[in-house]
Amino acid sequence: MVSVVYEAPDTIEGAVTLLAGSDIPANVLAGGTDLIIQTRASRDAERLLVDVKKIPGMSDANLVDGALELGPSMSCAEFTARENIRAVYPGLVEAASLIGSTQVQGRASVGGNLCNSSPAADTIPALIVNSAECVIVGPGGERTVAVEDFVTGVGANCMEKGELLKLIRVPAPEANTQDAYLRFIPRTEMDIAVAGAGVSITLDDKGNCTAAKVAIGAVAPTAILVPAAAEALIGTDLNDDVLQVAADAATEASSPITDRRGTIEFRRHVVGVLVKRAIKIAADRVKGVRT
Amino acid sequence: MTKTHVTTTINGDVTEFLCEPGDTLLDVLRNELQLMGTKEGCSSGDCGACSVTVNDRLVCSCLVLGVEAEGAEIGTIEGIADNDKLHVLQEKFLEHAALQCGICTPGLIVSAKALLDENPSPTEDETRYWLAGNLCRCTGYDKVIRAVLDAAETMREGA
Ligand SMILES: Cc1cc2nc3c(=O)[nH]c(=O)nc-3n(C[C@H](O)[C@H](O)[C@H](O)COP(=O)(O)OP(=O)(O)OC[C@H]3O[C@@H](n4cnc5c(N)ncnc54)[C@H](O)[C@@H]3O)c2cc1C
Ligand code: FES
Numbered sequence: 001m002v003s004v005v006y007e008a009p010d011t012i013e014g015a016v017t018l019l020a021g022s023d024i025p026a027n028v029l030a031g032g033t034d035l036i037i038q039t040r041a042s043r044d045a046e047r048l049l050v051d052v053k054k055i056p057g058m059s060d061a062n063l064v065d066g067a068l069e070l071g072p073s074m075s076c077a078e079f080t081a082r083e084n085i086r087a088v089y090p091g092l093v094e095a096a097s098l099i100g101s102t103q104v105q106g107r108a109s110v111g112g113n114l115c116n117s118s119p120a121a122d123t124i125p126a127l128i129v130n131s132a133e134c135v136i137v138g139p140g141g142e143r144t145v146a147v148e149d150f151v152t153g154v155g156a157n158c159m160e161k162g163e164l165l166k167l168i169r170v171p172a173p174e175a176n177t178q179d180a181y182l183r184f185i186p187r188t189e190m191d192i193a194v195a196g197a198g199v200s201i202t203l204d205d206k207g208n209c210t211a212a213k214v215a216i217g218a219v220a221p222t223a224i225l226v227p228a229a230a231e232a233l234i235g236t237d238l239n240d241d242v243l244q245v246a247a248d249a250a251t252e253a254s255s256p257i258t259d260r261r262g263t264i265e266f267r268r269h270v271v272g273v274l275v276k277r278a279i280k281i282a283a284d285r286v287k288g289v290r291t
Numbered sequence: 292m293t294k295t296h297v298t299t300t301i302n303g304d305v306t307e308f309l310c311e312p313g314d315t316l317l318d319v320l321r322n323e324l325q326l327m328g329t330k331e332g333c334s335s336g337d338c339g340a341c342s343v344t345v346n347d348r349l350v351c352s353c354l355v356l357g358v359e360a361e362g363a364e365i366g367t368i369e370g371i372a373d374n375d376k377l378h379v380l381q382e383k384f385l386e387h388a389a390l391q392c393g394i395c396t397p398g399l400i401v402s403a404k405a406l407l408d409e410n411p412s413p414t415e416d417e418t419r420y421w422l423a424g425n426l427c428r429c430t431g432y433d434k435v436i437r438a439v440l441d442a443a444e445t446m447r448e449g450a
């Protein structure tokens with residue numbers, strides 16, 4: 001059984017020093033809903049877990065001039081209860097609220113979801129379409145990476161030894177812009193996405209689309225942006241033909257696997273359907289006909 | 292391996308224990324503190340049998356480290372009844388026969404209480420979603436939902 005060394009520093013510098021200086025495998029501990037299970041299953045003799053939840057700011061969320069500064073370790077239960085944040089990024093909050101059960105929500109964090117870097121992580125497509133950025137600190141100082149460049153493969157990301165995610169920064173959406181996130185699971189609760197779709201849509205006064213982003217999850221090794229889907233939408237009134245073009249672009253961009261939750265064919269089809277539906281939801285949000 | 296000393300509050304009582312840093316809160320409750328009401332079903336966050344509250348937030352104690360309890364307020368099934376007087380939820384579970392083997396019951400009661408603390412008049416849908424992380428292999432859930440909704444009504448009338 002793995003022997004755990006636990007530290008709970010109260011500064012970022014303290015956490016970086018522990019992570020960078022460790023001669024045994026070391027992980028940041030946020031809500032532990034992935035990490036505690038992984039640690040128990042690990043074959044390491046020893047592991048250092050650096051609990052970052054006592055560091056000021058790591059579990060805070062603030063809207064600053066309409067932009068979101070999200071402490072990566074805030075629990076989803078706390079995050080999704082913030083009505084002022086839901087009002088600006090309903091799709092992102094929806095994605096966070098889909099993670100696990102009430103109990104899992106009580107601990108799971110958006111930062112943990114991102115850093116665990118599962119292909120099916122629900123918040124990642126929603127973060128990508130909102131142009132979110134990761135502020136990473138390490139022994140060499142601070143750097144900022146766009147979420148779409150953060151995840152590099154299945155369970156892999158661009159952070160080096162000693163680095164940690166300090167902040168998730170989500171810019172204020174342009175005027176008349178809304179987001180949406182949908183996923184497909186075989187049941188109504190407690191399952192991992194078979195396919196997911198995040199979108200952000202900007203409309204002009206006449207209801208024509210002037211800007212769009214489409215990202216898909218669980219259908220490739222990482223969540224990916226689908227620029228061809230967004231391009232199909234821009235300059236149109238989002239009629240059904242246009243939505244089908246965007247759906248086909250998402251299907252085309254996907255490269256899913258078959259597993260017990262869904263086949264390649266099914267995932268490629270469903271991701272297109274989700275893209276269409278998410279676009280309609282985001283557009284309805286801009287028009288004010290749904291929340 | 293040296294054990295870590297932890298001071299916490301469990302069901303209102305200041306409690307101290309020693310644990311390995313890798314022990315879960317569930318391990319500590321059952322094995323160190325002999326609080327056996329909290330059950331272990333899966334140890335992976337899926338079944339909810341280990342539900343407790345940490346600082347009033349419902350969590351799976353199998354996915355919390357014992358050392359994280361330092362300075363926190365923990366609520367377990369043992370703190371739900373008022374000495375010999377059962378909580379309304381417990382009475383309603385008996386009345387509605389909402390349990391058979393009983394393994395899931397402590398987790399369900401702790402979860403349902405957390406729901407009613409936050410929302411005294413949940414709809415059936417809200418109740419089913421809230422309790423979706425509590426698995427039961429015996430009852431088929433319907434009696435559980437009836438019991439919780441009935442308890443909510445009784446508690447509202449009593450309030
Ligand atoms: C029953 C159950 C259901 C689930 N359902 C879903 C679901 O529907 N959708 C979904 O997407 N996920 C789901 N998950 C997975 C998990 O809950 C999420 O990925 C969650 O967001 C992880 O957050 P955490 O705070 O618990 O992370 P942790 O487990 O603490 O950490 C996860 C990983 O990220 C690293 N990490 C965390 N924070 C940082 C940081 N600030 N800097 C650097 N590294 C960091 C850790 O070292 C670890 O490698 C489920 C898990 C369970 C147990
Ligand atoms: S034992 Fe914790 S969720 Fe099953």
Ligand code: FES
Nearest residue numbers: 391392427428429
């Ligand atoms: S009563 Fe047996 S598992 Fe629920």
